[in-house]
Amino acid sequence: MTGTLEGKVALVTGGASGIGAACARRFVDQGCQVMIADRSADQARALAAELGPAAAWVEVNVADLDSATAMVDAVVGAFGGLDIAVNNAGIGSNSSDFVADLDPAIWHRVLSVNLDGVFHCLRAEIPAMQRRGGGAVVNVASIMGTVGNIGSSAYVTSKHAVVGLTKAAALEYADQGIRINSVGPGYIATPLLSNRDEEQRRALADKHPIGRLGEPEEVVAVIEFLASPAASFVTGSYYIVDGGYTAR
Secondary structure, eight states: OTTTTTTOEEEEETTTSHHHHHHHHHHHHTTOEEEEEESOHHHHHHHHHHHOTTEEEEEOOTTSHHHHHHHHHHHHHHHSOOSEEEEOOOOOOSOOOOGGGOOHHHHHHHHHHHTHHHHHHHHHHHHHHHHHTOEEEEEEOOGGGTSOOTTOHHHHHHHHHHHHHHHHHHHHHGGGTEEEEEEEEOSBSSGGGTTSOHHHHHHHHHTSTTSSOBOHHHHHHHHHHHHSGGGTTOOSOEEEESTTGGGO
16 A cells, blocks of 8 residues: 555654554655654654654643644644544553452543543544545554453443444544544554563463464554545444454
8 A cells, every 4th residue: 555645644642652653654654744642752752753854743641632632733733734643542551450449540540541532632633634624533442442351441441432432423524524443453562561571471462363462563554544545435443453362
């Protein structure tokens, strides 16, 4: 699909590392101007410098509506508009407590980033795309948007909700040329797994019939498709990229 995104303006949240960074690199390679948005200003700045004049960066806390709005204003100010948005920013819970024992503060923190954050981004991104006459949004959910997982109630809830929000928003804006889809990665070799030892990583890999963890670029290939004209008849969909995890 070389060149299918030529001349587009893209925004990637959580864009400084993992899937987000791989996405920013791919988009620049495909001829996009890319805004790298992340809570880590240092990482975002460094990646933008690496990618050159087609990339810029902005610090954002997607859990805060004003911050998400300012982020989109920064994209428009830097590049003149917005055509593609990848809402990738998210966190884990760092807790394996069952529901009755889960700290409500953890519950609210996970939902504020993983769900409210996507809502805040959509709320800011859609008007910018309307001014361009259309656009494409890809929300990064998870395999936990379709299955459950013991000790992960906050995360599972947030990702199920992102899939539902994607479908509802896609219906609302389909007649305006704005396509909204989501992807559901399996366990991917990103910094989110950096706290797992080798045995734990092997156990996660074994959950996938393919027999390994996914690579960020494998998820980005699907994101690129959904953002491109090749997916012009695709909206409201949820693409699972999981090495067979959910096919069992």
